[in-house]
Amino acid sequence: MGLRGQPVFVLMSEINWYPGHMAKTRRELEKQLSLTDCVIELIDARAPYSTRNPDLARLTGHKARILVLNKADLADDAATQGWLEYFKRQGVQALKFRSTGDRPQTIIKHVETALEDKVARMKAKGVNKTLRVMIVGIPNVGKSTFINRIKGQAVAKAQDRPGVTRSAQWIRITPFLELMDTPGLLWPKLSDEAGARRLAYLGSIKDDIMDTEQLAAAMLKELLQIKPEAVMERYKLKPGDEALKGEELLDACCRGRGLLLTGGRFDTLRCAALALDEFRGGKLGKITLERVSL
Template identity: 40%
Template sequence: MIVQWYPGHMAKAKRVLKENMKMIDVVVELLDARIPASSQNPILKELAGSKHRIIVLNKEDLANPYITKAWIKTFHDEGIKAIAVDSIRKKGINETLNSIAQTPIRDSAARRLSIKRPVRAMVVGIPNVGKSMFINSLVGRNTAKTGNKPGVTKGNQWIKIKESVQLLDTPGILWPRFDNEETGMHLVYVNSIGPKAFDIEDIVFSLIKFLTANYPDALKERYNLCQILDNPDTIIKQIGKTRGFLIKGGDVDFRKTSETILKDFRDGKLGRISLETP
């Protein structure tokens, strides 16, 4: 689903997040493992305040494992727990669940009465980062949706994951950042921002430029190129020719070739590629 974010939408999303934040002990922030910087929204830090935070680097199967490790270390050094997760194959799901369960409950009423209540968690993230898939993996099978609990704002449902953990049934949607062009490009590469905001041929030109510099072998292998030339246009042309993507008159169809390359990248056909390093 492509969401267009107008100021009104952002204000509403922020209001909802702020309300929901009051009910929970821990925020599980989903980032795209390929772009852990660009898939963050600084507004979350502001909204989460002193709430416990766990970072999930989702789609780790599509990211460079060495770079993901470096990101995890960087977050740890900042005192934030970060976990590499593949929500489709359920990798890292148990570790995440255990981490959530260990969240200290700061709720004074519960502490005063020494009531042991479950940890309450909420998942947040930008569009298409994998919130729904992650929640499904986390929840697994033997789950019961619990009704409204006393003292909890009406309209929200809690999903009981195990005795000690409850999850808010709707994820918090963060809007993607629009603060600089590179961030915008990265968000388009991973399909979090609709392509309308950018010209696809520009997008793929930059992507090829990045791949030429950082993952030349991935390009060579996928598209049977004998050598990687410096000019992205030349590479795109070569790929279009090999694939037979031509327009009338025999010229390469840049648009179709660009769409194919972008899709290949998104589907992981070029291998495990991280676009951002810590």
């Protein structure tokens, strides 16, 4: 038995991974697709494999597609470069982006490139039609922030938790460009347990439906393998602590950070929330959870 007497390994597949409103969102997006010239999928640069919708190519048919590795400021630069080269080899138009700071022109240029045939045809006919681009991606990947960045002002509500955007809306950027903000979408089939856990580390699944202590312990263990010095330093772990896992690892982090309840017991709940928050906010430095060679 593990933390608070719960089994240590609660399968991610047992949680409500695909809430009811996702089916509705998916139908709405399918309907809006006929009005769309291009689809931009935002993925998280820290886990490009698990945050990419495996269904999207089928859903979007022949529409032009651009892949944006968002939150690139939180990912390891060399790993991101590796992913960009990988996508290029696959013939996928991909770029890295930081929606909280990068220049919108980069994105506009990519849209023009993806739609250059269409734009050329319109020019030849002398028409100036508005280009419509749908922005899709899993919850909390930064879709609304991305749109606000392109627009240059906060027109879409953005917050650091999943499920902020509740319905799709078109947002006019210029007379010739509209972007559609959409609610985060997960896919109905969960094939990969480790991948699902990474989505939870990144904050794309609501924390209140998960055992956060178990989740944080698993995350810390993974981070210890990827960037041990950052975890050891942040949680003031002692030599040898890196071999710990589960409840013992969380206890060691509580000890390091002085997180105690009255009476002296370790406050593992608070430590779990803190660890998840700190990873999501980049406090452990630039970390990529998935490398191309996976």
